[in-house]
Amino acid sequence: xxxxxxxxxxxxxxxLLATLILATAATSMAxxxxxxxxxxxxxxxxGDRAAAEVIYMRGDVTVDGPxxxxxxxxxxxxxxxAEVPVARSPEPGGQGRIRTDAVARAAQAHGLEWTxxxxxxxxxxxRRGRLIEQxxxxxxxxxALRPQLDDGDYDLFLSGRMRDTYVALDAFVNPQVESLDxxxxxxxxxxxxxxxxxxxxxxxxxxxQVTEMADLPVLRGRMVAGEVITAKxxxxxxxxxDRVPSNVITEAEHLIGRSPRRAIQGGKHVRANxxxxxxxxxxxEMVTMILNQGGLMLTxxxxxxxxxxxxxxxxxxxxxxxxxxxxxxxGPGEVHMLVANNLISGGARPTRALADARR
Numbered sequence: 001x002x003x004x005x006x007x008x009x010x011x012x013x014x015x016l017l018a019t020l021i022l023a024t025a026a027t028s029m030a031x032x033x034x035x036x037x038x039x040x041x042x043x044x045x046x047g048d049r050a051a052a053e054v055i056y057m058r059g060d061v062t063v064d065g066p067x068x069x070x071x072x073x074x075x076x077x078x079x080x081x082a083e084v085p086v087a088r089s090p091e092p093g094g095q096g097r098i099r100t101d102a103v104a105r106a107a108q109a110h111g112l113e114w115t116x117x118x119x120x121x122x123x124x125x126x127r128r129g130r131l132i133e134q135x136x137x138x139x140x141x142x143x144a145l146r147p148q149l150d151d152g153d154y155d156l157f158l159s160g161r162m163r164d165t166y167v168a169l170d171a172f173v174n175p176q177v178e179s180l181d182x183x184x185x186x187x188x189x190x191x192x193x194x195x196x197x198x199x200x201x202x203x204x205x206x207x208x209q210v211t212e213m214a215d216l217p218v219l220r221g222r223m224v225a226g227e228v229i230t231a232k233x234x235x236x237x238x239x240x241x242d243r244v245p246s247n248v249i250t251e252a253e254h255l256i257g258r259s260p261r262r263a264i265q266g267g268k269h270v271r272a273n274x275x276x277x278x279x280x281x282x283x284x285e286m287v288t289m290i291l292n293q294g295g296l297m298l299t300x301x302x303x304x305x306x307x308x309x310x311x312x313x314x315x316x317x318x319x320x321x322x323x324x325x326x327x328x329x330x331g332p333g334e335v336h337m338l339v340a341n342n343l344i345s346g347g348a349r350p351t352r353a354l355a356d357a358r359r
Contacts, residue, residue, distance in 0.1 A: 054076045055076040055112070055114045056075050056076065057073065057123065058123070059123075063127055064128050064169055065089060066089050067086075067088060067089055068087050068088070068089050068125055069083050070083075070084045070110075070112075073098070074114065077112070078112075081107075084106060084110055085106075086102065086103055091129075091166070092166040092168050093127065093131065094126070097124060099121075100121045100123060129168060130166060132195070140193065141180070144191075145182055145189065148182055149210070152212045153213045153215075154210055154211065155210070155213050157209050157210075157240075159208045167195070173196065175194070175195055176196075177191060178193060179191065180192075182210075186209070187209045189207060189208060190205070190206075191206050192205050192206075211241065212242070213241060214244055215237070216237050216248065216269060217235075217250070217252040217270070218234070218235060218267050219235075219255075220267075221266040222263060224262075225260050226259060226278075228258070228259050229255050229256055229257065229260075237269070245269070249269075249270045249272055254272070257278070258277060259277070260274060261273070278309060280309055280329050280334075281329050282307050283305065286303060286304075287301070287302055287303070287316060287335050288301065288335070289316055289325075290335065291336070301319055302316035303316065304316055305324065309329065311328065313328050314326070314329060
């Protein structure tokens with residue numbers, strides 16, 4: 001018993017020591033947990049710090065004004081910082097890029113804690129603008145050229161494709177001719193215009209040709225063979241006079257009363273061989289052959305060998321004699337004969353006029 005006492009005391013001491021260590025650790029953990037729970041939360045961020053938690057970069061940006069602002073580039077920017085300028089906008093109608101780290105520097109310079117995910121990323125920025133129409137520019141040049149031109153209707157045609165020219169949406173632009181070189185023998189010109197857009201002024205060089213214009217008659221709508229063209233069917237199309245083909249009809253009177261040989265589309269130039277005088281007799285049509293001689297009128301029936309209009313001479317086959325004779329078309333289905341004996345030998349019958357003459 002005495003011998004085992006030291007060993008027992010040793011084991012008991014170890015147990016007491018372990019229990020004490022565990023109790024101490026549990027107490028420390030409880031105190032630590034209690035201290036975090038009771039520790040007051042940091043004051044809620046306000047203003048720019050709170051906003052920074054929900055701020056994010058927009059996608060590609062389009063602006064109207066001369067400056068790109070934080071509000072244009074970032075979503076969630078406080079109102080008081082939305083108009084802070086970051087960079088100059090591209091020219092009206094143009095595009096450019098802004099680095100996101102430049103946006104971050106501008107934001108941080110005004111107390112806005114925002115950092116982009118990728119420092120090297122760029123954002124596309126486009127600026128809206130009003131397109132200067134080509135007609136606005138050619139009108140100014142034509143007015144400057146008018147004293148050097150003869151009477152008539154003229155228009156300008158620029159060489160190549162004019163580069164699109166934009167100005168600010170709210171800008172008033174009054175183009176002015178700064179210099180003008182005109183060569184009457186060729187109609188060519190070189191002009192420099194000055195565009196003033198608010199405080200911005202820039203030159204624009206244009207060259208091309210001035211030419212006289214002609215109003216040519218065209219059909220309002222589609223017409224087909226057999227229809228007769230009237231004045232109501234005609235309108236006019238403006239065309240360069242130096243490019244009018246020689247066989248195109250230039251006067252409406254050469255269309256009125258004519259009939260298309262085949263379908264003609266509206267608005268297209270009409271060539272002389274596209275129309276004809278309406279046909280009073282069609283080929284292979286049965287016609288009345290008429291002979292006037294000495295107060296007598298003889299008629300018989302024949303077959304037209306050609307189509308023709310009033311006043312045209314065509315060939316007809318006498319159905320009785322089978323002989324071919326010539327006659328002048330005097331109306332729809334009627335032909336006056338040119339050779340009397342051919343008709344008479346064909347067995348023509350006398351009409352009432354002939355019967356009256358025999359009485």
